Amino acid sequence: MSGLNSRQLDAVQYTAGPLLVLAGAGSGKTRVITQKIAHLIGHAGIPARHIRALTFTNKAAREMRERVSQSVKGLNARGLNISTFHRLGLDILHRHPERAGLRTGFSLFDAQDAQTLIKEHLRGVPAAENLSLPAAQQRISGWKNDFIFPDQALSRAEDAFEARLATLYADYERSLSAYNAVDFDDLILRPAQLFRTQPDLLEAWQGRIRYLLVDEYQDTNGAQYELVRHLAGVRGAFTVVGDDDQSIYAWRGARPENLARLKDDYPTLQVIMLEQNYRSSASILGLANVLIARNPHVFEKRLWSELGAGERPRVLCCKDETHEAERVAAEILNLKFAAKIPLSDIAILYRGNHQAATFEQALSAHKLPYVISGGTSFFARAEIKDVMAYLRLLANPEDDVAFLRIVNTPRREIGSTTLQQLADYARERGTGLLATCIALETALMQPEHFSNRQRERLTTFARLMTDHTTQATTDPVAAMTALIDTIEYRQWLRDNASSKQIADWRFDNVTSLMNWLEQLRRGEYHGQTLANMVAHLMLRDALDRQDDADGGDGVHLMTLHAAKGLEFSHVFLVGMEEDLLPHRVSIDEDSIEEERRLAYVGITRARRSLTFTFTRRRKRYGKWVSSEPSRFLRELPREQLAWDDDRIDTPEQRKARVLAHLGNLREILSNGR
DNA sequence: TCCAGTACTATTTTT
DNA sequence: TAGTACTGGA
Numbered sequence: 001m002s003g004l005n006s007r008q009l010d011a012v013q014y015t016a017g018p019l020l021v022l023a024g025a026g027s028g029k030t031r032v033i034t035q036k037i038a039h040l041i042g043h044a045g046i047p048a049r050h051i052r053a054l055t056f057t058n059k060a061a062r063e064m065r066e067r068v069s070q071s072v073k074g075l076n077a078r079g080l081n082i083s084t085f086h087r088l089g090l091d092i093l094h095r096h097p098e099r100a101g102l103r104t105g106f107s108l109f110d111a112q113d114a115q116t117l118i119k120e121h122l123r124g125v126p127a128a129e130n131l132s133l134p135a136a137q138q139r140i141s142g143w144k145n146d147f148i149f150p151d152q153a154l155s156r157a158e159d160a161f162e163a164r165l166a167t168l169y170a171d172y173e174r175s176l177s178a179y180n181a182v183d184f185d186d187l188i189l190r191p192a193q194l195f196r197t198q199p200d201l202l203e204a205w206q207g208r209i210r211y212l213l214v215d216e217y218q219d220t221n222g223a224q225y226e227l228v229r230h231l232a233g234v235r236g237a238f239t240v241v242g243d244d245d246q247s248i249y250a251w252r253g254a255r256p257e258n259l260a261r262l263k264d265d266y267p268t269l270q271v272i273m274l275e276q277n278y279r280s281s282a283s284i285l286g287l288a289n290v291l292i293a294r295n296p297h298v299f300e301k302r303l304w305s306e307l308g309a310g311e312r313p314r315v316l317c318c319k320d321e322t323h324e325a326e327r328v329a330a331e332i333l334n335l336k337f338a339a340k341i342p343l344s345d346i347a348i349l350y351r352g353n354h355q356a357a358t359f360e361q362a363l364s365a366h367k368l369p370y371v372i373s374g375g376t377s378f379f380a381r382a383e384i385k386d387v388m389a390y391l392r393l394l395a396n397p398e399d400d401v402a403f404l405r406i407v408n409t410p411r412r413e414i415g416s417t418t419l420q421q422l423a424d425y426a427r428e429r430g431t432g433l434l435a436t437c438i439a440l441e442t443a444l445m446q447p448e449h450f451s452n453r454q455r456e457r458l459t460t461f462a463r464l465m466t467d468h469t470t471q472a473t474t475d476p477v478a479a480m481t482a483l484i485d486t487i488e489y490r491q492w493l494r495d496n497a498s499s500k501q502i503a504d505w506r507f508d509n510v511t512s513l514m515n516w517l518e519q520l521r522r523g524e525y526h527g528q529t530l531a532n533m534v535a536h537l538m539l540r541d542a543l544d545r546q547d548d549a550d551g552g553d554g555v556h557l558m559t560l561h562a563a564k565g566l567e568f569s570h571v572f573l574v575g576m577e578e579d580l581l582p583h584r585v586s587i588d589e590d591s592i593e594e595e596r597r598l599a600y601v602g603i604t605r606a607r608r609s610l611t612f613t614f615t616r617r618r619k620r621y622g623k624w625v626s627s628e629p630s631r632f633l634r635e636l637p638r639e640q641l642a643w644d645d646d647r648i649d650t651p652e653q654r655k656a657r658v659l660a661h662l663g664n665l666r667e668i669l670s671n672g673r
Numbered sequence: 674t675c676c677a678g679t680a681c682t683a684t685t686t687t688t
Numbered sequence: 689t690a691g692t693a694c695t696g697g698a
Binding site (some may be wrong): 050056057058084085086087089090097108110111183184185187188219248249251252351352353354374409411413415416425538539540541559560562580582585586594598621 | 674675682683684685686687688
Binding site (some may be wrong): 674679683 | 689690691692693694695696697698
């Protein structure tokens with residue numbers, strides 16, 4: 001436990017009751033959590049299998065696992081469980097599906113599936129009601145995150161519009177239950193509800209989890225708060241770590257006030273503040289402190305650093321976004337060749353993804369490699385969604401969303417008219433779409449409105465699925481491989497891709513998916529149902545792992561949101577303009593404080609150098625719009641920044657740029673050989 | 674059933 | 689401007 005400061009040590013050793021660790025940016029919170037786990041096992045006598053650590057992302061969970069495995073060397077860490085909130089929820093539901101009103105083999109719907117479902121219910125609603133699909137979806141998700149059920153939503157509705165939304169919510173829930181499916185929000189909501197209503201279950205889980213650790217606690221939403229509160233119980237055997245200044249997810253239901261709420265729920269709560277920053281130079285940290293001091297605080301803290309003053313952070317003024325990208329690229333060339341900084345130590349951070357494009361162009365033009373996080377993920381790819389839908393339907397024949405996705409993929413000449421008829425008939429019978437297809441083959445009473453042609457096509461598809469169902473339970477990979485073969489999926493990809501290369505690449509993705517499934521079957525999911533494995537894949541852990549693996553060397557480009565939890569030697573915080581950071585919408589909604597925290601997160605990512613940029617004008621939806629520097633820049637003391645107002649580079653800068661550029665060319669040439 | 678032209682929208686995003 | 693979602697004709 002060497003190398004911890006006294007506050008960190010206190011946080012690690014305090015196990016007598018509930019503990020809140022307010023960990024400022026760069027204050028070594030991950031170290032505290034990992035050391036604490038080692039301490040709990042080694043000194044507090046809590047068996048590893050009774051400890052559960054919760055994070056928000058797979059990546060964070062994985063990193064914590066890696067770091068813990070180092071700190072617990074020599075201890076018996078078997079059964080130690082570090083996972084995301086959603087994974088814990090899935091574990092709970094998998095153990096007692098019937099208690100949560102589910103049947104075994106239930107499906108897990110992602111946001112896309114949920115949207116499809118809501119869209120279905122939104123059909124026929126007059127456009128005048130001005131109900132957009134994303135808004136409706138966000139609203140429903142918001143209710144779920146706040147632990148509000150449809151009937152409550154309806155009774156709280158203040159006008160017809162609200163009531164309409166609440167009804168939509170109720171419809172949506174009814175469909176989910178008919179399809180034997182849950183969505184991502186349910187993975188938190190339903191376990192929390194189980195614990196609230198079924199004391200024996202709660203007791204069992206409290207016995208299983210005797211010590212709870214939660215990372216990024218300021219990001220918890222209402223339902224997550226409930227879940228943690230129940231699991232912690234009256235014992236309050238938990239440590240939560242968070243930082244209200246880094247709360248940037250209010251828009252998706254996070255309740256940073258959950259930090260303060262803990263004090264009320266647990267009067268014996270101990271609070272430890274970690275204020276020593278081990279990351280940033282004093283001049284960077286100074287700016288961060290000044291900026292965030294403008295926000296109201298429940299817990300006052302002030303970060304300090306023993307690292308030297310370092311370079312004064314700079315502000316670059318640029319003509320427009322092209323010039324901005326150009327200047328940043330020039331700076332990066334300079335860092336690379338004059339200062340020999342590895343590109344992976346450099347990050348460009350921005351508010352919105354659309355800002356990335358110009359930087360990509362500028363970096364490419366200078367042959368500077370970059371890694372961009374975000375963008376279309378593995379699971380958003382059509383071929384993956386197709387195969388996942390086949391798997392889901394094999395595992396859960398009632399998954400109508402999966403059915404609809406693949407019933408005509410590849411083309412089986414089953415169009416919307418046929419499907420509408422099928423859906424009507426299914427509603428009449430009260431069965432799922434696949435079951436209805438099967439019934440079409442054997443049912444004595446045939447509804448007249450199906451032509452022989454249509455019936456034939458539907459039953460052929462049903463047979464295709466049933467032919468592989470049995471095998472899918474014993475050897476899903478073999479079953480799915482056979483299915484892919486039968487439907488000639490590879491050929492279908494070729495027919496629909498612009499080139500053979502793309503088709504082959506798509507099929508490679510399918511192969512990777514199958515490999516993950518096989519790994520699961522042989523490993524941690526040995527002996528478990530296909531449905532459980534598919535649900536696991538839906539949580540996207542596999543995808544992250546791949547992203548990490550092929551995240552090569554290069555400048556990092558990402559949004560401020562994506563940068564939380566990371567650090568870089570040299571940070572470019574670009575687009576520091578009104579209407580961008582703070583964003584126009586946030587200004588209108590009066591949520592400047594969250595935007596300020598976003599800027600704060602950006603600043604505190606930097607270790608050695610920090611460069612802000614802003615432009616004089618920017619293209620917006622094709623039109624030039626003049627822009628002015630962000631109020632956040634004006635909130636920073638002018639003397640602590642090096643403003644570079646020159647529109648034209650100084651001779652020295654130009655010289656440095658030319659030299660750097662030559663160096664780059666030389667390297668490209670020598671690599672080419 | 675399929676494709677092409679047109680209407681619409683435009684932060685942040687994890688699971 | 690650019691990208692996607694939907695509708696109507698062949």
